[in-house]
Amino acid sequence: MLERLRIVLIGTSHPGNIGGAARAMLNMGLADLALVAPRCQVQCQESASRASGADALVASASVHETLEEAVADCSLVVGCSARSRNLPWPMITPRAFGATLADEARLPDARVAIVFGREDSGLSNEELQRCHRHVHIPTNPDFSSLNLAAAVQVLAYECRQAWLADQEAAGETPRAEDDQPFGIDWDSPLASHADLERLFEHLEKTLISVDFLDPEQPRQLMARLRRLYLRARPDSMEINILRGILSAVDKQVRLAQADTANRTS
Amino acid sequence: MLERLRIVLIGTSHPGNIGGAARAMLNMGLADLALVAPRCQVQCQESASRASGADALVASASVHETLEEAVADCSLVVGCSARSRNLPWPMITPRAFGATLADEARLPDARVAIVFGREDSGLSNEELQRCHRHVHIPTNPDFSSLNLAAAVQVLAYECRQAWLADQEAAGETPRAEDDQPFGIDWDSPLASHADLERLFEHLEKTLISVDFLDPEQPRQLMARLRRLYLRARPDSMEINILRGILSAVDKQVRLAQADTANRTS
Numbered sequence: 001m002l003e004r005l006r007i008v009l010i011g012t013s014h015p016g017n018i019g020g021a022a023r024a025m026l027n028m029g030l031a032d033l034a035l036v037a038p039r040c041q042v043q044c045q046e047s048a049s050r051a052s053g054a055d056a057l058v059a060s061a062s063v064h065e066t067l068e069e070a071v072a073d074c075s076l077v078v079g080c081s082a083r084s085r086n087l088p089w090p091m092i093t094p095r096a097f098g099a100t101l102a103d104e105a106r107l108p109d110a111r112v113a114i115v116f117g118r119e120d121s122g123l124s125n126e127e128l129q130r131c132h133r134h135v136h137i138p139t140n141p142d143f144s145s146l147n148l149a150a151a152v153q154v155l156a157y158e159c160r161q162a163w164l165a166d167q168e169a170a171g172e173t174p175r176a177e178d179d180q181p182f183g184i185d186w187d188s189p190l191a192s193h194a195d196l197e198r199l200f201e202h203l204e205k206t207l208i209s210v211d212f213l214d215p216e217q218p219r220q221l222m223a224r225l226r227r228l229y230l231r232a233r234p235d236s237m238e239i240n241i242l243r244g245i246l247s248a249v250d251k252q253v254r255l256a257q258a259d260t261a262n263r264t265s
Numbered sequence: 266m267l268e269r270l271r272i273v274l275i276g277t278s279h280p281g282n283i284g285g286a287a288r289a290m291l292n293m294g295l296a297d298l299a300l301v302a303p304r305c306q307v308q309c310q311e312s313a314s315r316a317s318g319a320d321a322l323v324a325s326a327s328v329h330e331t332l333e334e335a336v337a338d339c340s341l342v343v344g345c346s347a348r349s350r351n352l353p354w355p356m357i358t359p360r361a362f363g364a365t366l367a368d369e370a371r372l373p374d375a376r377v378a379i380v381f382g383r384e385d386s387g388l389s390n391e392e393l394q395r396c397h398r399h400v401h402i403p404t405n406p407d408f409s410s411l412n413l414a415a416a417v418q419v420l421a422y423e424c425r426q427a428w429l430a431d432q433e434a435a436g437e438t439p440r441a442e443d444d445q446p447f448g449i450d451w452d453s454p455l456a457s458h459a460d461l462e463r464l465f466e467h468l469e470k471t472l473i474s475v476d477f478l479d480p481e482q483p484r485q486l487m488a489r490l491r492r493l494y495l496r497a498r499p500d501s502m503e504i505n506i507l508r509g510i511l512s513a514v515d516k517q518v519r520l521a522q523a524d525t526a527n528r529t530s
Contacts, residue, residue: 020412020415023411023412023415024411024412024415026405026408027404027405027408027409027410027411027415028404028405029404029405050412052410052412053408053410054408068458068459068462071458072457072458072459073457073458073459074457074458075454075455075456075457075458076455076498077458089492090496095426107454107455108454109454109455110455125488129488129491129492129495130458130462130491130495131495132495132496132498137422138425138426138429139292139293139294139425140291140292140293140294140425143291143292143318143319144292145292145317145318146288146289146292146418147285147288147289147315147317147414149412149415150285150288150289150292150414150415150418153411153415153418153419154418154419154422157402157419157422160403160404160405161360161403164403207510207513210510210513210514210516210517211513211516212509212510212513221506224502224503224506225503225506228497228499228503229497231496231497231498232493232494232496232497233496234493237489238489238493241486241489241490244477245472245475245477248472248475248476248477249475249514249517251475251476252475252514252517252518252521253517253521255520255521255524255525256517256518256520256521256524258524259520259521259523259524259527260520262524262527
């Protein structure tokens, strides 16, 4: 499980923090470090001093130009962030994240990245929007900014605790699953069942009209789409957007049909 | 509860660690720092730099000649230690220690000290034997020595978690939500980050071509769609379906454009 975890540091500007993060990782049994566009020298006296024996991990770190490149093979990307910005995103605590890790790591080809931002400005909105979830370390609201290596320490510690708990629990029955909302105040209310059904009805009609769904041989297409959207638990604004897209597509279909009619007439 | 906790550092030799410990404490809402026979300057450029705004806590630290003096008023003294030495001593994990804190703090005049040893040699046997309990941070047995400030970070974090849990239990804050994966065997592997990015790229192009997305005024449309699909964690078959739908729509758009071209020609 721990070998499927990657720590990604974006735009780090202090070599000491890279060394400190590597030491924290190795202390907790993590060994996959990726650096995105570091703004400092990676291997130097300062990073080696803070790494204090974990310098081989610093030396083995992969270096990337973009976050995309660093997490291209990852099935779950979690961004470490303060409380969410203008657009709320699914948010979990480090402990809750740890609790999901064992199941996550059992998925085939699972690879999980935890992404940490710059010392001065954290992760950009664009970077945060590439993450499935955001993880927030609960801190004193009057002094909330953790040192980068300290934040890596807390997350790596929780991952190791989860790994130890999973090993202890081996043989026991799995926990019952709860269904959870997103863990933070959301900006729009969740869509109602009826909203969702109207979406699926509209979607089905449009898919038939663009010749993607054959009503004679529907197979499991609509079921798969239902599962996808239901899993996401869309809010009402998202439903409006999706229906707006369908209406825009319907308009193109009408134009295309007019064209076909013109040609055949 | 947190105000009854004291962090005691014995014989610290790096001012940066004092600053880092102070920052970790203040991040987690602790404010009582005691230094026993420090082997370095306490207030200096290096400690201020690592304290990064918590320098008032460094300045307010009490300085003592002996451990005895530093914990004289404490009802519970816990020593942070590697696995116990020649004489076994009651040993707890940081999490188990946190779990006892709320009850401990309700005792009249309770004051709890967590004691950390020297960077090079930890706590002496004599010092360890002045502690009610030893607390051991579970680490990688092949690389077990945590940085001093990182160890303070882990313990302070567990204390804050315990405090938050105690407040939740008292109904003062809403419960933190857990996040769950799908909870059952899944039929397709999860999509990779790269698959998802290709989907978003395709989606954006198609939305522009059906006049739903104005590249001059994109607002938060793509961010909202990213949030929706990332939340659902699409599997690779779902990605194929969604891209198939987009291609079918693209075809209609081409037909519609051909129509417009015919009419204007």
